[in-house]
Amino acid sequence: MKEINRPVTDLNTFVRLCERLNGEKYLAVDTEFTRTRTYLPKLELIQIASAKLVFCVDVPCISDWSSLREVVNSSGTAVVLHSADQDLEALAQFDLLPLRILDSQIAAQLCGAQKLSYKNIVEEYLGIELAKDQTRSNWSKRPLSTEQIQYALDDVRYILPLFQVLHDQLQQMDRLSWLYEESARLLEQSDHGLTADNAWKSFSGGATLNFHDQQLAKQLLIWREKRAKLINRPRQWIMSDHQIADLVRNKPQSVQVTAHILGKKRHRIPNWVSSVHAMLSVETPNTHYPIWISWKSLNSDQKRQINELLVQINLFATEMELPASLLCTRQEAVEAVCGEFSARMFSGWRWEIVGSMIESWLEANDFKRVNLPKPLAPEFPK
Structure with a gap:
């Protein structure tokens, strides 16, 4: 060579x-x-x-x-x-x-x-x-x-x-x-690519928020992604995950308090603070459907079902000498129990390998392999 x-x-x-x-x-x-x-x-x-x-x-x-x-x-x-x-x-x-x-x-x-x-x-x-x-x-x-x-x-x-x-x-x-x-x-x-409309999925603090605050946090995350891409600066420089969680929990009543939570940074300009503050005051629809799901928010039946599914996945993975997470991640199991089924799990070679087991598990737990409808996102200021 x-x-x-x-x-x-x-x-x-x-x-x-x-x-x-x-x-x-x-x-x-x-x-x-x-x-x-x-x-x-x-x-x-x-x-x-x-x-x-x-x-x-x-x-x-x-x-x-x-x-x-x-x-x-x-x-x-x-x-x-x-x-x-x-x-x-x-x-x-x-x-x-x-x-x-x-x-x-x-x-x-x-x-x-x-x-x-x-x-x-x-x-x-x-x-x-x-x-x-x-x-x-x-x-x-x-x-x-x-x-x-x-x-x-x-x-x-x-x-x-x-x-x-x-x-x-x-x-x-x-x-x-x-x-x-x-x-x-x-x-x-x-x-x-990682678009503004899907970047919110990796937000680590979402599961600790109530459903209304999750709606607000999602919109702030979308806004942050667009601004970060626009000026080519790290998203955490625009607004950190911790600041987003603080804002949606506290819902400051004035632009000045919002600015205080955001802090002083050289890349932030005043009208951005106003945009963030305006988003916090927009009403969101009443919903009982979470955007982020935490283990603590699940009931005992759901936790049992998740553990049963993961045990079956682990058995298959061990038998095939594969990492269990390659077949089904813990988060995918949580989402399946809550009615959201990953396209990755239900297509291609994964479905051929573990499909019958998952299908039987779904039937035994009275699940249907369809996505539940989600509430429409509210309109927020640009």
Whole structure:
């Protein structure tokens, strides 16, 4: 394998290297980025490896990405990444989302691996010990050190050999189609991205709020996501989760009190405080349907049903040497008992593997596999 041990900074060289990638069945890709002061990851380095070539590209130096875009959008090429979520988010900013991806971390999960970091899996399957001393390195500083460049190249050079081992093992286990399905789902999620309308789902404090306050919190989270993306600053800089919970619980009566809860930050402007305050005074519909569900809010029958479902899932997972969370997460079990059934659980290979068991469980507990209607969200000021 030919290695170019200095970052590519010249456009003509970059184009020639991309031409050498045409026709490859598999390409390995990794990225290095910074994200301490921005909403979006700031892509600094792209590492690429084929069966014959490994190199990295200094992103700020390249003005035209069309040659690489053509390669990753080829129907005959699958791009292999490890733990692809954030890499895909970074690549999407340059319109470099591949047409087809395969995730070696997902492949390792499906093979039954317990430790899923790149370092651990490379050591387990290839017997190679990688240094990870540059993990928290400053990738925006130039020039990059020799250690940084070597670390970056190591992060991509072993992906294809690793993937080949995992691919062969999955083929023997008759699970290769599972990898294709999971990777396609991951790519689809990345293509749609984390939008303002779905970012609220990861709010950690929602389950502690009453139903009315949950409605308010959801709208504040949507508003925060839009503002963070607009000015490209971390969402917690706009308004922290703790501040959102405080606001919806206390519902300050004046803009001044709202401003006091939000605190003084250089990126916040007065009309934002007014917008937040206005949202807190909008009436929400009466509802007994929670947006976030906590374990404490469940009754004893629901807790029993969840535990029964999880026991069955764990038995299946143990028998198949898979992580139980890969079949059904605890949160998915909670939502199922409360009438919300994850599309992930009821489609594809999961349904083929554990579908009959889940179907029997639903029937025994008098559930129907449909989504319950949710109340319409109230209108809030823009």
